[in-house]
Amino acid sequence: MQVENVSRILVEKTSLPSSFLNREVKIDFYLPGNVADRSAMSLLLINDGQDMDKMGFASILERAYNAEDAISPLLCVAIHCGPERKMEYGVAGIPDYKGRGAKAGLYTSFIFEELLPFIRERYAITSFREKAFAGFSLGGLMALDIVWNHPQEFSKVGVFSGSLWWRNIDQSEEEYDDHRHRIMHQQIAAGNYAPWLQFFFQCGNMDETKDRNKNGIIDSIDDTLDLIKELETKGYTNGKDILYLELADGRHDIATWGRSMPYFLKWGWGK
Numbered sequence: 001m002q003v004e005n006v007s008r009i010l011v012e013k014t015s016l017p018s019s020f021l022n023r024e025v026k027i028d029f030y031l032p033g034n035v036a037d038r039s040a041m042s043l044l045l046i047n048d049g050q051d052m053d054k055m056g057f058a059s060i061l062e063r064a065y066n067a068e069d070a071i072s073p074l075l076c077v078a079i080h081c082g083p084e085r086k087m088e089y090g091v092a093g094i095p096d097y098k099g100r101g102a103k104a105g106l107y108t109s110f111i112f113e114e115l116l117p118f119i120r121e122r123y124a125i126t127s128f129r130e131k132a133f134a135g136f137s138l139g140g141l142m143a144l145d146i147v148w149n150h151p152q153e154f155s156k157v158g159v160f161s162g163s164l165w166w167r168n169i170d171q172s173e174e175e176y177d178d179h180r181h182r183i184m185h186q187q188i189a190a191g192n193y194a195p196w197l198q199f200f201f202q203c204g205n206m207d208e209t210k211d212r213n214k215n216g217i218i219d220s221i222d223d224t225l226d227l228i229k230e231l232e233t234k235g236y237t238n239g240k241d242i243l244y245l246e247l248a249d250g251r252h253d254i255a256t257w258g259r260s261m262p263y264f265l266k267w268g269w270g271k
Helices: 049-055 057-066 104-123 138-149 183-190 219-234 254-269
Strands: 002-006 009-018 023-032 042-046 074-079 131-136 156-160 198-206 242-251
Touching: 009 057, 009 104, 023 049, 023 057, 023 104, 042 104, 049 057, 049 074, 049 254, 057 074, 057 254, 074 104, 104 138, 131 138, 131 254, 138 156, 138 183, 156 254, 183 219, 198 219, 198 254, 219 242, 242 254
Parallel strands: 042 074, 042 131, 131 156, 156 198, 198 242
Antiparallel strands: 002 009, 009 023, 023 074
8 A cells, every 4th residue: 555645635545455356446435634523524535546646636625725715624535546447437237339348237236335434444433424426428427327227325516527328229320319218318217316416527529529419519519418317307407406517618637627626515515
């Protein structure tokens, strides 16, 4: 185990053997340094944790804690992806049209049956104030799938440039229909309203250039706005239960997600 001090942030790096994923999962823990009562902390799980060092996440957290409207104590758990990222991330039980995401169910089992018990034992915390999940691109889709399908465990989700295009048939097929074949949108439509859930979505106008319906709006933004509409149909209120952040110069990259992270932290845990 490696331990690094970043002013008020303690960063611990370790790994956890997973029988579900059949690999060692690298994990980075970001702990606030001055918390007397750890049961008062919230928990934030983050997919694609291998990118957090490059993002400068510890420094982002440091600034968030030192701000005038400082965030409340948060244990952040950055989960590194493995070599089969496109198989482990997705929508559990529903692979996309290329068979990707076939191990998303196993990843979900890893979270609940291996990672969460490991965190509770490691830090002697029986329960957290609240739990949240976040991710980037395909990792954002996986975070949303887990939170949406396990609302009894979570209260918030952060989706940065989410792969919400995830579909069960190729868009080039004649019968392809956005309203029927985007997998996560169908999950939301078929799911139940959990009034305590809150959603953060971020997109950039330079995330991509594809525009499959030729409406002048790139697909990543269209897919996100359409999913927000599904949530609104369920009963969630945009601006209250949902925050959408769109960056005019935002790209599909770590730098953009790093710029967006303070908004997410303040939205979720600002005092």
